[in-house]
Amino acid sequence: MVRTLLVRGLWVGLIAGLLVLGFAYLFGEASIDRAIDFEEHAARAAGEPHGAELVSRSVQSTIGLAVATVVYGVAFGGIFALVFAAVSGRVGHHGPRVTAALLALVGFVSVSLVPFLKYPANPPAANNATSIQERTGLYVAMVLISVAITIAAIALGRRLIPRFGVWNATLLSIAAFVLVIAGVQLALPTVNETPADFPATVLYQFRVASLGSQAVLWATLGLLFGWVTERNLPRAWSAHAHTATPAR
Amino acid sequence: MSQAIASPTLAAIPLRVPVRELLPWAIFSGMLLLMLLYFVGAEQGATAMFSGSYLHEFLHDGRHLLGFPCH
Ligand SMILES: [Zn+2]
Numbered sequence: 001m002v003r004t005l006l007v008r009g010l011w012v013g014l015i016a017g018l019l020v021l022g023f024a025y026l027f028g029e030a031s032i033d034r035a036i037d038f039e040e041h042a043a044r045a046a047g048e049p050h051g052a053e054l055v056s057r058s059v060q061s062t063i064g065l066a067v068a069t070v071v072y073g074v075a076f077g078g079i080f081a082l083v084f085a086a087v088s089g090r091v092g093h094h095g096p097r098v099t100a101a102l103l104a105l106v107g108f109v110s111v112s113l114v115p116f117l118k119y120p121a122n123p124p125a126a127n128n129a130t131s132i133q134e135r136t137g138l139y140v141a142m143v144l145i146s147v148a149i150t151i152a153a154i155a156l157g158r159r160l161i162p163r164f165g166v167w168n169a170t171l172l173s174i175a176a177f178v179l180v181i182a183g184v185q186l187a188l189p190t191v192n193e194t195p196a197d198f199p200a201t202v203l204y205q206f207r208v209a210s211l212g213s214q215a216v217l218w219a220t221l222g223l224l225f226g227w228v229t230e231r232n233l234p235r236a237w238s239a240h241a242h243t244a245t246p247a248r
Numbered sequence: 249m250s251q252a253i254a255s256p257t258l259a260a261i262p263l264r265v266p267v268r269e270l271l272p273w274a275i276f277s278g279m280l281l282l283m284l285l286y287f288v289g290a291e292q293g294a295t296a297m298f299s300g301s302y303l304h305e306f307l308h309d310g311r312h313l314l315g316f317p318c319h
Contacts, residue, residue, distance in 0.1 A: 001265055002273040020314075028313045055305040068288050068310020075284040082274050082281075089264030096263055112315070121315035124308075128319075135317035136294035210313050233263065 005081045008228060009221075013077015016220035017070035023216045024069060028209035029061050031123055034202045039125035042195070073217060080107065080221045084229075091154060096229035104222020110150040112214035115142040118185045121210035123202060126194045135191055145184055153177035289316040 157173030292304035311318045
């Protein structure tokens, strides 16, 4: 059963990665090119020598981007399937389609949107290359904290259901999530390294494209994985009926 | 879920994978998948298992657009 779900997650992730590639190429590459123009212009103005390219721009923006997005999609697809296997029938008693859609929504907010609000994606030349260690540490910490608070908020919501009902318990747990996340984001250090003359439209367009790519990823994972799992449910269920416990 | 017991149709029964079946998969493939994410997002960036910067340069646009810290 887990193997079936995992393999499904991987190929759904592959498709999601390809869609992310298309989206990122169409909406993100132009702003990367413009950011690199800015970078080269600034380097020339400062009299820095033009360094030899290890990988050409045309490879970076096509095959390089494709490998990155597809591997990213496959990895997230697999993780999505494992988390789906863990929460299905335990957190809420929905069918696969609804469970996968809700999981994708929660994943988007928790893994993509919340970290983006504090440490948004940046185009080339919008940060100091020298601070990459510090920024990576903060970004990873933000993702892990966000996921941990999400799990805590869901656990809280489930405990509140008997007293307040599903609707109010959900609202209360979302409110608790927002409050704690706001506190954490206020406490974490701010990164603001973007040069004053960096073009604002490039920054804006790049960030919208980046967040859009995340939305494409999670929407594809949630909807496609849920649809295929729902369709294959009777077979999967009967193969497993002797070990699995029906919902309470 | 009293309604589910009253009419136990197949679609109303959520899929539930036993923990002891899930755990080995979650640990081994979970680690592998996280390693993949590490290679896409941070190898030859913040930390490096391999020397050089070819991987960083090759995956460069993806790193920026997927939200990983870069330059
Ligand atoms: Zn970069």
